[in-house]
Amino acid sequence: MKGRPMSGPELTINPRTRSTPFTPRVEAAGVKGYTVYNHTLLPTLFRSLEDDYRHLKLHVQLWDVACERQVEIRGPDAARLVQLMTPRDLSRASVGRCLYAPLVDEAGGMVNDPVVLKLAEDRFWLSISDSDVYLWAKGLAFGLGLDVTIEEPDVAPLAIQGPKSDDLVARVFGEAVRGIKFFRFEPLDFRGHPLIVARSGWSKQGGFEIYLDQPSLGLELWDALWDAGQDLQVGPGYPNVIERIEGGLLSYGSDITRESNPFECGLDAYCNLDRPIEFMARGALERIAETGPARRVMGLRVEAKAMPRCQQPWPVHVDGVQIGRVTSAAMSPDFGCGVALAMIDREYWTPGKRVQVMTPDKPRLATVSPLPFEQFTS
């Protein structure tokens, strides 16, 4: 995509595609592309996909991920409701933890894959991917007559990602941030206001997510990090499709859909069928677990010097028969080949299997790889 002319249709922005507390700075930083995620703007391009990728791996970036909306569930039945929605055992989780938790319906379909922040024994934030979990939770709570309050508070996460994240965030929030463990959070002071700071984020380069719950502080927060990071070469960024495919991070809506179950998405570790917990997908997941899934998301290394943009799923063929489909793809400068995530039928998901990806311009040869790719890197 290097040198690709900026010729795509523009995104028409209106109140329905919500702007964020950081949008003015994102625009000032020269945003060239957006997507819409949870009815909210999410940047997708500043310089070029490759330049933004390289910068992420070398330096530190600010990501406006306010589109990661929080569904707050609190009250006497809060823990029960959250557990009903996920097969991951949350019963022993302590306050201050972030827990990746697939949300699965009674048929085994993936509804969302949020990070759950346990704020108190009876108060949770579900930091969601792109579907209206609020409505599902509201429907369940009403139908079951649960004693919970469900809200979508005006919280705007700002991610700081990249190898210099600790240095940058420590300058603004103090040295305490270095002690925050992976997938833990702590409230830390910013200008007299406590903000939740979590060591998390949608890249494999390390970093933090700051949950801004006071939108009026948005520009101040961005500027504080921006100004403090000048000598660290801080720059604007976003969840980079090249880096996240290399890292094996699946995107809800593309790689994970309602039509897929957690085993197909490789989320077996988060399906605690052996624990005495009550979740609505139990029956469906036990049935699927008996035989195992019929297909699974795998990595593909694609023989390519350049890759078209993956705008729609691409069929994957073996001997002219479709055996799967690619749902995310990019050219990887560091791997020196195309990388893709693909849902592959069971008979063909063996690592090393040779397949054909039916990219729009021509078929391309590819090799099935485990996820994450790193295990397979020479």
Place this chain on the structure above:
Amino acid sequence: MKGRPMSGPELTINPRTRSTPFTPRVEAAGVKGYTVYNHTLLPTLFRSLEDDYRHLKLHVQLWDVACERQVEIRGPDAARLVQLMTPRDLSRASVGRCLYAPLVDEAGGMVNDPVVLKLAEDRFWLSISDSDVYLWAKGLAFGLGLDVTIEEPDVAPLAIQGPKSDDLVARVFGEAVRGIKFFRFEPLDFRGHPLIVARSGWSKQGGFEIYLDQPSLGLELWDALWDAGQDLQVGPGYPNVIERIEGGLLSYGSDITRESNPFECGLDAYCNLDRPIEFMARGALERIAETGPARRVMGLRVEAKAMPRCQQPWPVHVDGVQIGRVTSAAMSPDFGCGVALAMIDREYWTPGKRVQVMTPDKPRLATVSPLPFEQFTS
């Protein structure tokens, strides 16, 4: 916006922002702008907003509104569930009707405002605006233990809008279409396949919506209408923001949100509190009805020769105090002024009231108008 350079950030398209059966033709027609609606591409610009508006009012357009997803609810408890979700009395509706129906939660908040198609006594399609009604319905059905099946079938509506719609659609579907009454539908043959054809659509220029339930027929359907309409000057289109504001059509996500109740949105006629029906918002709506809403969506005629794009809500002031906010706005060539939809506090919603709209470049004077505007047009 005339002559505005195409300089906005592009929309990054991927499998999560679903393409439609009509996307290849939309692209071939030169689409310049998109939004994302129900996780699906929706065109927003072809030539210019004004040219597309004029063409819509004079001729006939094809709109790719596949983003109007259908939530199908069927089974013994289907009628009960759909009625629970809306304060509109659906009990006497006959099969073959389209019913605009606000969906309202137990707190009185607007969840969506679909057109409900009654396909059978026990089978409904909710043709939704931009929120995941599927998840709400699934949560309710699970929680209440209802005997229903809920699905989002792969149905892609194509709208034909404009004064020549009857002529165009009759050429492809036969003269029977002329007999379809407003907000009624009939299955009509297309190449041996019955398609639901409804007299409906999100403009005031008349027309139809064809519910394509066989995606592989998408290009054939588009081409048949396109080819048949050459002498009618058929063109590509989309729900046009100028025309729909003039017509007083509210957009869910901008003018209507979860935080608003149906009375605030002027939907009193669809709140049948006096009927013996069971819907979950009854308690909340009865409480609101006692005192009446504290604010309401009104029209504004804005004194302007040009209007900036409304990308975020604009405050509305009287004597320097905020008394409302604009959520949609455009320059109206036919009205010769700016037109806007605004949520206005009760003390100020009287037609004729003078207010100030705080547009980003400068304040603009405006006059409160009833909706639809037509009543006030000279």
